[in-house]
Amino acid sequence: MTDMILFGVFPYVAVALMVGVGIYRYCVDRYSWSSQSSQFLESRVLFWGSVPWHYAILIILLAHFLAFLVPSGWGVVLGNPLRLYILEVTGLALGISTLIAVTLLIFRRSLNARVSAVTSAVDWLVLAALLLQVATGVYIAFTLRWGSVWYLHTASPWLWSLLKLDPQVHYLAALPTVVKLHAFNAFFIVALFPFSRLVHVVSVPLTYLARPYQVVVWYRERRAG
Numbered sequence: 344m345t346d347m348i349l350f351g352v353f354p355y356v357a358v359a360l361m362v363g364v365g366i367y368r369y370c371v372d373r374y375s376w377s378s379q380s381s382q383f384l385e386s387r388v389l390f391w392g393s394v395p396w397h398y399a400i401l402i403i404l405l406a407h408f409l410a411f412l413v414p415s416g417w418g419v420v421l422g423n424p425l426r427l428y429i430l431e432v433t434g435l436a437l438g439i440s441t442l443i444a445v446t447l448l449i450f451r452r453s454l455n456a457r458v459s460a461v462t463s464a465v466d467w468l469v470l471a472a473l474l475l476q477v478a479t480g481v482y483i484a485f486t487l488r489w490g491s492v493w494y495l496h497t498a499s500p501w502l503w504s505l506l507k508l509d510p511q512v513h514y515l516a517a518l519p520t521v522v523k524l525h526a527f528n529a530f531f532i533v534a535l536f537p538f539s540r541l542v543h544v545v546s547v548p549l550t551y552l553a554r555p556y557q558v559v560v561w562y563r564e565r566r567a568g
C-alpha cells in the first residue's frame with residue numbers, strides 16, 4: 344500500500360502540481376519565472392559550482408532519459424563489458440562532480456551573508472533535495488553494481504507504466520530502500536519545481552541565440568513627415 348502511494352500516486356500529484364501551479368505562476372507572476380540570479384552578489388564560487396553542476400547533471404539526466412526511452416537500444420550498448428565499464432565510470436565521475444558542485448553551492452549560500460540574505464526556505468529545500476538526489480545516485484552507482492543494467496528492467500518499465508497511466512509499482516518493490524528514496528525524491532523535486540527557482544529550466548532564453556545582440560527601443564514619438 345505504501346509503495347502504491349509513493350510510486351503509483353505521488354508521481355501524478357507531482358506532475359499535476361508542476362503543470363498546474365507552473366501555468367498559474369506564469370500567468371499571474373511572470374517576472375518571477377526565472378532563477379533570480381545572485382551572480383552580482385558573488386560570482387567566483389558560483390562559477391565553480393554552477394558550471395560543472397549544469398554540464399554534469401544534464402548529461403546524467405540525458406542518460407537516465409535515454410535508458411528509460413529506449414531500454415532495448417541502451418541494453419545493446421551496455422552488452423559489451425568495455426562499453427559498460429566506460430559508461431559506468433563516466434557516470435560515476437559525472438555523479439561525483441555534481442555532488443561536489445552542489446556542496447559548493449550550498450556552502451556559498453550558507454557562508455556568504457549577502458547571498459544567504461536572498462535565499463528563501465524553498466531554495467534551501469531545493470538544494471537539500473538535489474543534494475539527497477545526487478548523493479543517493481552516487482551511492483547506488485558505487486554499491487549496487489551495475490545500476491545502468493538493472494535500471495532497464497526495473498526503473499524503465501515502472502516509468503513506462505506511469506506514462507501509460509497504469510502504475511506497476513511491483514517493478515520497484517524488491518529494490519533496496521536507497522533506490523526507492525532516489526526514485527521518490529526525483530518526483531519530490533518535480534513537485535517543488537513550480538514553487539522554486541527551478542522554473543528557469545523551462546525559461547532558457549533560446550530566442551537570444553537568434554536575435555541581434557543589441558535591441559534599441561525608440562520611445563520618442565516620431566514627428567509626422
Ligand code: HEM
Pocket residue numbers: 400403404407431433434435436437438439441476477478479480481483484485487488489490491494498522525526528529530532
Ligand atoms: C531528478 C531526477 C534524477 C536525478 C537528478 C538523478 C541523479 C542521479 C545521479 C547524479 C546519479 C549518479 C550517476 C552515476 O554515478 O552513474 C544517479 C544514478 C542512478 N539513478 Fe538517478 N536521478 C534522477 C532520477 C532517477 C529515477 C526516477 C530513477 C529510477 C529509479 C533513477 C535511478 C538511478 C540509478 C539506478 C542510478 C545508478 C546508475 C549506475 O549505477 O550507473 N534516477 N542518478
